[in-house]
Amino acid sequence: MAQEDLFKKLVAHCKEYGYVFQSSEIYDGLSAVYDYGQYGVELKNNIKKYWWDSMVLLHENVVGLDSAIFMHPTIWKASGHVDAFNDPLIDNKDSKKRYRADVLIEDQLAKYEAKIDKEVAKAQKRFGDAFDEKQFRETNPRVLANQKKYDDLHERFAKALNDNDLKELKQIIEDEGIVCPVSGSRNWTDVRQFNLMFSTEMGSTSDGSSKIYLRPETAQGIFVNYMNVQKSGRMKIPFGIAQIGKAFRNEIVARQFIFRMREFEQMELQFFVRPGTELDWFEKWKTIRMKWHQALGFGEENYRFHEHEKLAHYANAAVDVEYKFPFGFKEVEGIHSRTDFDLAQHEKYSGKKIRYFDPEINESYVPYVVETSIGVDRMFLQVISAAYCEEELEKDSRVVLKLPPVLAPVKLAVMPLVKKDRLPEKAREIIDKLKFDFNCKYDEKDSIGKRYRRQDAVGTPFCVTVDHQTTEDNTVTIRYRDSMEQERVTIAGLGKIIGEKVSMRKLFEKL
Ligand code: ATP
Numbered sequence: 001m002a003q004e005d006l007f008k009k010l011v012a013h014c015k016e017y018g019y020v021f022q023s024s025e026i027y028d029g030l031s032a033v034y035d036y037g038q039y040g041v042e043l044k045n046n047i048k049k050y051w052w053d054s055m056v057l058l059h060e061n062v063v064g065l066d067s068a069i070f071m072h073p074t075i076w077k078a079s080g081h082v083d084a085f086n087d088p089l090i091d092n093k094d095s096k097k098r099y100r101a102d103v104l105i106e107d108q109l110a111k112y113e114a115k116i117d118k119e120v121a122k123a124q125k126r127f128g129d130a131f132d133e134k135q136f137r138e139t140n141p142r143v144l145a146n147q148k149k150y151d152d153l154h155e156r157f158a159k160a161l162n163d164n165d166l167k168e169l170k171q172i173i174e175d176e177g178i179v180c181p182v183s184g185s186r187n188w189t190d191v192r193q194f195n196l197m198f199s200t201e202m203g204s205t206s207d208g209s210s211k212i213y214l215r216p217e218t219a220q221g222i223f224v225n226y227m228n229v230q231k232s233g234r235m236k237i238p239f240g241i242a243q244i245g246k247a248f249r250n251e252i253v254a255r256q257f258i259f260r261m262r263e264f265e266q267m268e269l270q271f272f273v274r275p276g277t278e279l280d281w282f283e284k285w286k287t288i289r290m291k292w293h294q295a296l297g298f299g300e301e302n303y304r305f306h307e308h309e310k311l312a313h314y315a316n317a318a319v320d321v322e323y324k325f326p327f328g329f330k331e332v333e334g335i336h337s338r339t340d341f342d343l344a345q346h347e348k349y350s351g352k353k354i355r356y357f358d359p360e361i362n363e364s365y366v367p368y369v370v371e372t373s374i375g376v377d378r379m380f381l382q383v384i385s386a387a388y389c390e391e392e393l394e395k396d397s398r399v400v401l402k403l404p405p406v407l408a409p410v411k412l413a414v415m416p417l418v419k420k421d422r423l424p425e426k427a428r429e430i431i432d433k434l435k436f437d438f439n440c441k442y443d444e445k446d447s448i449g450k451r452y453r454r455q456d457a458v459g460t461p462f463c464v465t466v467d468h469q470t471t472e473d474n475t476v477t478i479r480y481r482d483s484m485e486q487e488r489v490t491i492a493g494l495g496k497i498i499g500e501k502v503s504m505r506k507l508f509e510k511l
Contacts, residue, residue: 007326010388011257013399017458019043019384020258032254032262039458040380042409042439044265047379048244050407050504051267054292055242058508062240062269063233067221069214069246070202076213078349079220079342080313086193088169089252095183100252101169101191105157108176110328112150119143154309161310166191196249198262214248219371221245222270223342226367227354230272237356237367238281240271244376256327258377265376272367274358275340281370282317282337288511289321289335289372295510296404298386304329314341321374323382332382333374340366383407387459401459402482405502411438412462412498413455419444427466430476430491438498456481462498 014020018037022029036044055062076082088101119142124131137143153176160168170191179186198214215221222241229241244267254260273281286305294300302324311318317337322329343366347354357364387403405411414430416423424444431440441460443451448465455463463479470476470491478497479486489497500506 003326006388007257007385009390010326010385013388013401013457014040014257014384032251032260034258034261034377039409043383043403043407044376044380046407046409047376047383048267050507051292051374051376051379052242052244053504054508054511055240055269058511059240061235061238062242062271063229063235065222065225065229065241065243066245067218067225067243069248070212071215071221071224073210073212074349075220075224075346076197078345079223080345081197081213081216081220082195084313085197085216086195087252088166088191089194090170090173090191091189092180092183092185093187093189094185095180097180097182098252099180101166101173102157102161103253104178105153105169105172105176108178109150109153109157112146112153114328115146116143116150119146158309166193194250194252196251198248198250215246216249217247217373218243218245218266218268219270219373220342222268223346223369224350226270226272226343227352230356237358238271238273238277240269242267242269244268256325258381259325259330261377264378266373267376267379268371268373270338271370271372272356273370274361275365275368278337278339278368278370279317282335285370285372286319286335289333289374291511293321293323293332295507296383296386296407298323298382302386306331312336314338323386325382325385332378333372336371336373338369338371340368342369343367398453398456400456400481403459403461404507405461406504406507408459408461408502409439410441410455410458410460411502412464412494413441413443413451413460414464414466415443415448415451417448417465417467421468422471423466423468426470427464430464430466430494433491434495434498437495438502452479452484461501464494 017039019040021035021037023033023035024030052064056064089098090101090104091098119140120133120136123136123140124133153172156168156172160172170188173188174186177186197216199211200214202210202212222243225241229235245265246263247266248263251260251262254262271281271285290303290305293303304322306320306322306329308318308320315336316339319335320331321333321335323332343354347366354366355364356367383403384401387401389400389402391398391400412434414427416427427442427444431442434440443455445451452463459481461481463481465477465479467477474491475488476491476494477486478489478494
């Protein structure tokens with residue numbers, strides 16, 4: 001199936017099975033804002049728990065924080081967001097559609113990459129086992145021609161971004177012959193900067209009110225609390241502060257479902273270190289974060305690091321963790337070495353000392369920061385795209401969400417074979433025993449086959465069926481979602497079987 005079709009089906013599936021709804025749908029929706037339904041919220045909570053516990057529980061020197069969304073407006077001046085949190089935008093005069101100039105060029109780069117991959121895949125098919133991919137990539141004329149186009153464009157693009165050269169960005173779009181996907185024309189406006197922060201007024205009277213911003217990242221709430229946490233927790237460097245919370249960005253183009261939203265949630269760690277050690281810590285956090293992703297078992301080949309074309313104004317090293325979505329490799333998480341930029345700026349703008357006295361070297365300094373920043377929603381999309389599966393079976397087919405059991409919204413469905421003979425009561429007894437440890441669902445409607453399909457579509461890893469034999473010997477059948485195998489087990493043993501498979505501890509032991 002074409003990846004585009006797959007993605008459309010995935011979006012429809014999320015709606016049909018209560019994972020994600022368009023915000024304000026009955027009023028025709030609000031663009032790039034989404035609501036999470038009954039299963040979506042559970043999956044989202046499980047993702048957040050996996051992240052939070054892996055940070056705060058497993059690292060003795062990481063503590064949590066929950067700072068407010070509204071903050072003093074000077075914070076955003078100090079952080080550089082008022083002046084520099086911009087995206088370069090460009091309009092197509094025929095379709096009147098707006099695009100991010102950098103994204104148009106990134107898509108063009110991805111096209112060259114796709115052409116190379118296609119050549120490689122074709123050759124692989126032709127030569128079979130004898131295929132030497134490295135040699136092919138280094139010698140095939142078509143691959144080399146496309147690689148050169150890619151490298152030249154990449155170099156020009158990175159330079160234009162780093163020089164903040166908007167004219168050159170437009171020139172690249174023209175030279176590459178990039179057309180508007182809607183009108184098909186090359187009739188572009190000039191490239192302009194667009195600030196992504198939402199603002200609102202705080203205070204009730206017009207002269208007494210002040211302009212404040214909805215935070216575009218959670219990080220600044222951590223920086224301005226650095227001294228509070230360090231002092232009250234008597235934290236010793238190196239240490240980290242973790243936070244999960246909403247962020248808001250007035251994205252120019254909202255695309256690809258929950259990949260790019262105007263209201264979203266971030267999970268951020270700011271890790272404070274001694275100056276000069278930041279690049280070592282940057283490497284350490286890269287390794288830790290990649291392990292966290294790969295522990296979920298979606299295939300190592302689907303992840304890669306991507307170096308930034310342009311470093312943000314605050315960073316001296318930056319890398320993205322990319323996942324292979326149905327629409328290509330895209331960023332899920334950013335890892336940045338933010339130097340002492342933020343704390344030094346807040347020191348300057350607030351007039352308060354933000355220093356750490358390091359007893360080991362007998363020196364006082366502004367700490368350096370390594371940040372890991374991941375979007376909850378993007379992680380959600382990553383998990384759900386990896387899990388979505390259409391399977392042809394012997395007699396029919398099924399759609400199954402192969403969610404890691406530890407993240408699945410519902411862990412088990414308990415089903416009486418028929419709605420009589422005390423089987424429903426027995427099923428409820430099982431739920432009453434297990435509901436303290438696992439999210440259980442009672443399901444008695446339709447045939448057993450239909451019920452299994454429904455639970456497969458939701459991603460429930462275990463179905464427990466109560467039949468007449470259950471009332472005699474207290475055994476049930478447990479059916480496993482992925483293999484569809486069934487086994488007869490005792491009711492007393494259910495908790496252990498399920499507990500082992502959905503244990504977050506097992507996941508943590510892999511980290
Ligand atoms: P992009 O280049 O995609 O705009 P970014 O580099 O600006 O992203 P960061 O500022 O590094 O993103 O934000 C950290 C993380 O927050 C991203 O890796 C992503 O997971 C998430 N994120 C950022 N913007 C959005 C958004 N508009 N919608 C959903 N998640 C987002």
